[in-house]
Amino acid sequence: MARIVFETVINAPAAPIVKALDSADGIGGWWTDDVEFAGGVGAHMALGFPVAPLPFDLRVDEVSEQQVTWASVGQFPPHWIGTTIHWTLTAAPGGTTVRFVHDGWAGDDGPFGSSALTWGQLMGTLKAYVETGERQPLFRKG
Numbered sequence: 001m002a003r004i005v006f007e008t009v010i011n012a013p014a015a016p017i018v019k020a021l022d023s024a025d026g027i028g029g030w031w032t033d034d035v036e037f038a039g040g041v042g043a044h045m046a047l048g049f050p051v052a053p054l055p056f057d058l059r060v061d062e063v064s065e066q067q068v069t070w071a072s073v074g075q076f077p078p079h080w081i082g083t084t085i086h087w088t089l090t091a092a093p094g095g096t097t098v099r100f101v102h103d104g105w106a107g108d109d110g111p112f113g114s115s116a117l118t119w120g121q122l123m124g125t126l127k128a129y130v131e132t133g134e135r136q137p138l139f140r141k142g
Contacts, residue, residue, distance in 0.1 A: 002105040004116045006123045011095040012130045014065045020130050021068045021087055022060065030129035031122060032139040039063075045070070049139050056080065065089065079111045098126070 010017055020026035024037040027045065034048030034055075041063055046055040057074025061084075068087040072080040083104040090097045102119060105112055118138075125138045 001103070002108040002112060004100075004102040004105070004112075004119050006100045006120060007097060008123050008127055009092050009095050009097050010127050010130050014089045014091070014096050016130050017087075017089055017096055017098060017126075018063065018065060018068060020126060022063050026129075028137055029135040030125040031137055033135075033137045034139070034141045044073070048141070050141070052077070058085070077111070079105070079115070098123075 020030060023039045024035050027035045027037060027047070032047050032049055035045065036055075037043060037045040039060070041060055043060045045058040045060065047058070048055045054076040055074070056076065057072070058070040059073045060069070061071050062069040066089055068089075070085040072083045072085075075081065083102060086099075086101045086103065088099040088101075090099070100119065100123060102115070121138055125136055128134070128136055
C-alpha cells in the first residue's frame with residue numbers, strides 16, 4: 001500500500017482549520033467551489049471538478065480539534081476507492097501543524113503521482129484560505 005503525506009504549519013488555531021475541513025463553505029474556500037456537504041461525522045461530501053465526469057464521494061468519519069478523517073466511499077475516482085484521508089492538527093508555535101495523510105492506495109503508479117502533486121497544491125490553498133480568509137479554491141466551476 002502507498003500513501004501521500006504532507007505537513008505544514010498554518011498560522012491559526014485549530015478551530016478555523018477544522019471549519020475549513022468540515023463545512024461546505026470551508027471546502028469551497030480552498031478545494032472546489034462545487035461542493036455539497038452538510039458537515040459533521042457521518043456526512044457525505046460530493047465534490048465536483050471541471051474535468052471529472054462524476055463527483056468524488058467522501059464520508060466524514062471523525063471530526064475533533066485534533067483530527068479530521070474522511071473515507072472515499074464512491075466509485076469515482078477509481079484509484080481513490082477504499083482510501084482514507086487523515087488530517088492531524090497539533091499546536092505549534094504561532095499556529096497549528098497540519099499533517100495530511102491520504103492512505104490506502106493500491107500502489108504508487110498510475111495517477112498516484114499527479115494526485116500527490118495536487119494534494120501538495122491543496123495544502124497551499126488550505127493554508128492561504130485559513131490564514132487570510134480569502135476564498136481561493138484550486139478548482140472552480142466552469
